[in-house]
Amino acid sequence: MRVLGIETSCDETGVAVYDSDRGLLAHALYSQMAVHSEYGGVVPELASRDHVRKILPLLTRVLHESGSSRQNIDGIAYTAGPGLVGALMVGGAVGRSLAYAWQVPAVGIHHMEGHLLAPMLEDNPPAFPFVALLVSGGHTQLVEVETIGRYKILGESVDDAAGEAFDKAAKMLDLDYPGGPQVAMLAERGDPSRFRFPRPMTDRPGLDFSFSGLKTFTLNTIAAHRGEDGLPDNQTMADIACAFQEAVVDTLVIKCRRALELTGLKTLVIAGGVSANSLLRQRLEEKLAKIGAGVFYARHEFCTDNGAMIAYAGCQRLLAGQRDDLAVRAIPRWPLTELETMEA
Amino acid sequence: MAAILALDTSTGSCSVALAYEQRIFEEHIDLPREHARRLLPMIDKLLRQTGLNVDQLDAIAFTCGPGSFTGLRIGFGVVQGLAYGAGIPVIPVSTLEVMAHKGARDHLGGNGRVMPALDARMGEWYWGLYEFRHGRASTLIPDRVDEPARIAGASPRKPDLGVGSGWLAPDAVDFSPGRLVADLEPDAMSLLDVALPRFTAGQARPVSDVELAYLRSEVAWKKRERVRRR
């Protein structure tokens, strides 16, 4: 089965074609970063307008590159939520009506299910069941995944998401958006022994996270070392980035290990933008090897938003027989635990 | 005769019309938040009535703005999917022109000046000025967005008829049209009236060449809109 996937939940327009026999055939992504950067955040109306302009050119490109046309596309998947409602509406309206015109089934996909399944696009995919750590700009969740559609939230952030924490720390350190990769880069030149940041909520049982305290700690550390121009010197900045990253990564690792022990599972999947973080990957591999567990993640470009993960998730759901009606679905808030489950 | 589908999602109501073999089929709902859920089912119903499928349409007409931003995008998104998928051209028509046409047809016998106005919120109107002779329109003032108080200055010629939600607050302008029909809304049947001659005149275009006419400049609302996290 060959499925066209469309992602427009936030500020990237992603389109891809996935084939259940031949794998990922083509994918294209247009990032609106430049559009929003001058506002210091995503402007929803601008995002929606840009999706409208970019979606058909991306479709044309991906269909061409994958050697596909209406004759061999068997279904269309689009991100139905969660996300910005106006942005979701664009991909949903185009995806649903294109499927109608082509007389193929359509399916609305949960964005975080897309992220969660992205590592399945790699050569050595994880097998169900597993524990997933979803770490993105808007989410930090530990999820027990029995199979596609059967999710149990083991823990989540009570305040900021991990990616959000990276982005806020970046702002304080005068780095550009998106902050995660920038903080990680600066941290490489930092001395990990200079500062020690707290590991929030690791001293008590449970699998919830809290990252807002780290934000305050970062701010205070910067304030305590302020130089003439209002910021600490370059080495201190790098040392702070390093301590911040260490604290986030360490916290995530502790909770992942705990989640594996609690569930008795031996497979961890990390997904979402922060799963691109090299230190996180490396530490998880080290620490989980000790308890005989393996860690799986997607290639860098499929950690952040993309169409490939939606095409993949859509293909699995369509193969299992899921069919949407003719409504365009756009669900801005949509708990992962409220997904359609599929027959085994 | 050509088979033309027309759809309007620019305001609170949502309507679809299909012209086929000298007949017109229509579907209409008045549920402001239901456009996304109901538009394709409505289209499907009309196509089933005629036994056509999307490939057999000759063109799709739609109201391309101004109007509710989200409403316009739902309509245009569906138009993009259908037209791109079936490889058929589209006929974008101004929402205000459709309203003016409907007003002239129903209330002026097809002759006279009509000023359509939609409430654009933030104390502004989307408006334009159209003149009709024997049902044929010419544009006197192209669609624009203004504070109503500025309209008199921008429009030296006064309308015989004012139509649309802007006129629910007629005192916002310091002149009065001959007649007012403030509750007139655009609809797909009136859109078809405007679009059919354009199709015949060869004015249907590839969907990839078409953009929505939001009218409100991006700069004007950007400052007011809340920025999401980050």
Ligand SMILES: Nc1ncnc2c1ncn2[C@@H]1O[C@H](COP(=O)(O)OP(=O)(O)OP(=O)(O)O)[C@@H](O)[C@H]1O
């Ligand atoms: N190497 C990295 N290290 C740390 N964080 C990173 C790295 N690369 C990306 N990020 C972070 O990942 C986030 C973006 O990820 P993603 O695109 O998955 O999130 P989103 O789509 O905005 O949110 P959501 O999927 O929850 O709606 C940003 O916060 C970014 O800073």
Ligand SMILES: [Mg+2]
């Ligand atoms: Mg995401």
